[in-house]
Amino acid sequence: MSTLEDFAGALTPSWCPGCGNFGILNAVKNALVELNIAPHEVLFVSDIGQNGKLPHYTRGNVFNSLHGRAVPPAVAAKIINRNLNVIIDIGDGGAYGEGLNHLIHAMRRNHDVTCLVHDNQVYGLTLGQASPTTDIGGITKTTPQGAPPPVNPLLLALAVDCGFVARGFADDVAHLAKIIKAGVAHRGFALIDILQPCVSFNHKNTHQWYRERVYKLEGTGYLPDDKTAAWQKAQEWGAKIPTGVIYRHERPVYEEALPVLDPDEDLEHIVVSGKIDKLITEFV
């Protein structure tokens, strides 16, 4: 049985008081405890940004990557060790700006990892420039005339047939934990876009702003099994913002077609195996 204490982190969070990331941190811990996963069974691969600090505030294996590059090492680690529960922590800047190409192709190939996008609609760590999800017209220091229309990550995920497409809200820890649990349990790529208030730089999409708009899909009769319905639901943004699982569907996982590797394998055995000898003979 894993407990919340198992996930007590080494460092004190350096996030701003009131930051939405605290809710995400709690939801992650709760989800892992409820799934009875132990810290050594988790691999956090994190991006650069406020999001990327999360793994240091809990316990698990941690590979902190480059800005926008969390997805490639994460999916490769999963290919190598299928027993790891690979969780990606990444920001809206890293996921939908700098690193979007990786995200899209990883969703397309369908690696079995869970991707938590801390979506504060702003570049947090670099002090508040517009991100790809900054609302249209949003005024920031890099968009003094207003931001262009944002990327809708849910639509992009649907466009490449991602098998688990969801939106969570950092302030609703219990609901978010439920979504994360489902995402981790899902066989295949799970994209969870998490609305995360940034109290320092996003003065539009505040705790209050989200709270007034967010509602849960559960109980509305919405079923996440129809792609066209999902496509329409994913476009809802404004007075009402849906949270929960938007779309879910299983399809073959990339690494399941690959050989299972053993990282601890005594490599000397490979050499003396007949395989390479046979290959060499092919060149004679």
Place this chain on the structure above:
Amino acid sequence: MSTLEDFAGALTPSWCPGCGNFGILNAVKNALVELNIAPHEVLFVSDIGQNGKLPHYTRGNVFNSLHGRAVPPAVAAKIINRNLNVIIDIGDGGAYGEGLNHLIHAMRRNHDVTCLVHDNQVYGLTLGQASPTTDIGGITKTTPQGAPPPVNPLLLALAVDCGFVARGFADDVAHLAKIIKAGVAHRGFALIDILQPCVSFNHKNTHQWYRERVYKLEGTGYLPDDKTAAWQKAQEWGAKIPTGVIYRHERPVYEEALPVLDPDEDLEHIVVSGKIDKLITEFV
């Protein structure tokens, strides 16, 4: 009046006999002539690949970029000189693999350029590896066990609300020319995915294969003005493959909100203008 002769190129094509690119080349020339655009009014920005050689086989201004990087210089050149008709020639590898991030964000911001994707569903210039649009299960030297599900570029374009989303077929030069004309005339980003048989490396999606499946949307009663209908139509791929304009809708063009620049401006005037003086005073 511009004529086909105006667009006669300097070099003899080095494409394989029978390559679909010949059809694209002809369609491009025809479209420009019909639009009465002169070579000096066109800027071809090309990628690396068989596609990227096209501009050398006609006449115009040419900026041949890096693999996957045709979009950024193209949109920047358009920002600087709005009189240029900017045409991007790029392959499926460059557009949807190496350079997908640029394509998506350019469509999102909505620059007024026309992007012709020579989609042969394969990496042609590097001799036939799988590309992001290689059909699922496709066997190539890099996917000996079969390719993963392909990217559907039309869906990606719809996901970021691209205002002109179309598919053409290289063998139907007249129809393709019509689509290109419409794309060039469109205010905003026009994505034209062109089915382009590669006789050397794609032995599945051959001239014949496409011809048996391709049909024109014109005359079917389909109207390209509804995004959900477009979303559904864009998913049609198999026994029947639609060509024509899938979706069309005008929205603000990125560069129209920006100052108009004059590349020939005598720069010394900028210096003696009072603007910089005023800025300097702000630091005192």
Place this chain on the structure above:
Amino acid sequence: MTQTLNFMVSGEAGQGVQSIGFLLAKALARYGYYVFSDQDYESRVRGGSNFFRVRASLTPVNAIKDKINILLAFSRQGIEQHHRGVAQTGFIIYDTETLGNLNVNDTVSIPAARLSKEATGDMQSANTVLLAAALCLLGYSPEDLLSLLQSYFRGEAAVNNVKAAQAGFQYVREHISIKMTTQLRKIGNKSRMLVHGNEALSLGAIAAGCKFMAAYPMTPITSIIEYLSGKAVELGMVVVPAEDEIAAINMVTGASYAGVRAMTATSGGGFCLMVEGLGLAAMTETPIVVVEGQRPGPAIGLPTRQEQGDLDFMLHAAHGEFPRVILTPSTAEECFWAAVKAFNLAEKYQLTVIIMTDHHLATSYSAVERFDLTRVEIDRGVLYSKNSGEYKRHQFTADGISPRAFPGKPGTLVVTDSDEHDEAGHLTEDPEIRSKMVNKRLGKMVALREEIRLPKLWGAEQPEIIVAGWGSTFGAIREAVTTLTETGVKIAHLHFSEIWPFPKDEVGDILQDCPKVMVAENNATGQLAKLIQRETCIHVNDHVLRYDGRPFTPAEIIAAVGQEVK
């Protein structure tokens, strides 16, 4: 006032350390003092422990030196970490009512929070109370501070900060009996600009007529993007927040190809992503300017700290061989002129000019004379004139420079290619043309060598030690060499503000007669030392290196050199 006066503002991120430090520096600059300031902060938005140092002087200063005369502290940690750095005659000014009484000497306690609350209704302006108190003790005129606050703050914030400052002045007058020996006064009648390296560089780009920027935020160059974004509409300039650095550099190349002066800015990590684009600019002979702001690496390293670790990388980034220029301005003022020169060289030689800066230079404010705009000259290089036959973008010429034309003109087609190409810009695999094109491109280095400002030896005549440096270490080295010279050491300073093409013959001449050549660099491997060795074959065996993420102090260099002369 003694020669220099040193301040420190310390506190947590989010407590206004940066604003108060800036206002202090600005107040001094407005009085006509030379000012140098630097910043030390963590990669976080709230909490932690940051500081902002300000040194005011009657003579030019480019480094922080000596003990603190006045420490303005906003947090307990700020006091605990820095009280030992306060001079015997110095003071710590803080609010005992909120921070409690810390057992440190010579404090001036100001009930800043309470005064702010009384004056404005909340405690948000407490730091302004402290600032005013400090300036009051130093004899600064209340009116001058108030007008500074009014120009810095807007709307209600301006009103409140003025009230808070008044309260601070009043409190000191009524309750504090300490008299500072140093009193500030207006020096001459010219007030100076207060700019940090990034601001100066931005102004230089504007002066040079830069019309296009595309970039992706990254410490320490973000403030360049933000400054230019803010002014873009006013200037008729375009600043595109690109989706990534790859897009940024390639947009810049596209914009330049289309006809305007264009630049990007990034730090080492973002530059990594621009490397392929450098090659494209080189092959297409498109002029671009790239600002690289160094910070400690590898990888993410220490995002908000100082290092000069990227020289080797800038010299050799990208596959293949092509010419480039690297400028390494040493002060905020040089940042301005480096930007102007960068655009001229880029266009004249049709290549990439890299301006290397770093966290220290980018964020350190100094008070400088107004930039003399009459000295700004624009040279767009050879432009194509219609009479010269069919246009060939890459025409072979004696100096390797082909006239430029911009796309869109009747009768002129501008064709260029990232593949090797012929004069007309079309693809070719011909070995002879290939060799000629390589020679054409690399041949530009010959004339470029003449463009580079030669480093001047400064200090003792026939020195026994030469300390060489580049970029932002200028202030610390110069200060150290000055001090050492005063103590009789025969030492001189050789500083590179323009480093590539390297003036190897001249440097060889200077160094070969000196028994000891040292470098002082903010890195671990001595990158300038290696460059000097490679270019001159003169051994450079002595290094003063600092690579803990902090800038040099003159004292460290003095100590290191001191060991050598012992």
Place this chain on the structure above:
Amino acid sequence: MTQTLNFMVSGEAGQGVQSIGFLLAKALARYGYYVFSDQDYESRVRGGSNFFRVRASLTPVNAIKDKINILLAFSRQGIEQHHRGVAQTGFIIYDTETLGNLNVNDTVSIPAARLSKEATGDMQSANTVLLAAALCLLGYSPEDLLSLLQSYFRGEAAVNNVKAAQAGFQYVREHISIKMTTQLRKIGNKSRMLVHGNEALSLGAIAAGCKFMAAYPMTPITSIIEYLSGKAVELGMVVVPAEDEIAAINMVTGASYAGVRAMTATSGGGFCLMVEGLGLAAMTETPIVVVEGQRPGPAIGLPTRQEQGDLDFMLHAAHGEFPRVILTPSTAEECFWAAVKAFNLAEKYQLTVIIMTDHHLATSYSAVERFDLTRVEIDRGVLYSKNSGEYKRHQFTADGISPRAFPGKPGTLVVTDSDEHDEAGHLTEDPEIRSKMVNKRLGKMVALREEIRLPKLWGAEQPEIIVAGWGSTFGAIREAVTTLTETGVKIAHLHFSEIWPFPKDEVGDILQDCPKVMVAENNATGQLAKLIQRETCIHVNDHVLRYDGRPFTPAEIIAAVGQEVK
């Protein structure tokens, strides 16, 4: 047979120049000859003008030299371009019926298309007819050719090619009276492997136990990706065709972190995109192997041509400072061993090993002895054993090497970060830890110096000229030096197959007594020369440089050196 026999196959892309050249080389290798071959082709799939040269010898060869003895020509252009390169005693073999009669001497005309059509029903096997004819003239056994064709072609193609070859043999016997003075025979009883550099390198990676590759196609390394992809299932290996090079290198780092040996391969342009990932591997101390196949730059350059222009870039790629290893194998055989060594050094020192190859080395076939697998040793470096307390991924140790553990084991958490970190792998901004971490990483270079194989001076004892080179120029330089030595020149060859860390003391010792040090490099700026200067302070003023996209011939080097000795 005289010492060496030279063949050329020439024709358009798509005409089978590559296959026939390969079969010819293989036929010779199977007879026990030493074989070296190179390829020259344009960046297109059909048309143009390509060639494939094969040199067979009784003694080891690593370069192409001398006039052509037999030219197999498939196109008129192939004859027009190359007939002047045919030796006086040589022959041009082609099909006059299809190409028409070209006015060149000493031709052997074979109606290959007609014979193919008669034998197989179509003309697709015409080239095989020509190949068989050539081999028949040289006394090669028909049975041996047929068995070669049967192992090379599959299904119907095998049947047709065998028929075509038989027709070729028969035609020559019946209609051609020319007798070649040289006749081929089986040498000894051991046939050799015929491999090009990429194949050898791939086999080396397999032998070393590489389990993961991620890559994006790019000339000249695509065949590594393709070879390993084809064998992956059989080998229990994973090869991921990544979306781009950025993904590729970061996947490799992730796979290695997770526990397996992992590598990527690319050319200069793709490497540009990997540069940031290099820094990540360095900061997280993750062992990875990167193969860089050079081709002419900058930018896209000449995609299918030869250059050694990337040494400076490989030495200095990425911001910040960190250790790396660069191997520069010189022959196909060395490619195999370089791969094996690369994985060992990468894991032992927990860093990136770059294997530099180039188009010439990657695509040139040579006949080599079977790789001796008993010499392959695997060293995974220090692995963590449970007894050593709580696991710290970046623990400080005497040699800077922290035991590795892989994620997923109870009780062990593997934490690492691209930011500067403490021993446990957590973020820190502490200046002391920072300095210690820099020292830890860079300190590995000390032990690494001992791992590098020292270059051996080869040729005259006390030489008056030393020609230094690196990588694929080995064969041409060695051949040139051999010839010159035979003519009495006191010359020697110093070759670097492992170039970084640079063995500076040893090289300094070797070079300092030699009056003239030259480099021969396939680039325009003399990158090895600069490295030698920087590391040893010894001037290298004489360069033999070739940068037109083609590999050196021994003759060029002889000519260049000849000028010097005159």
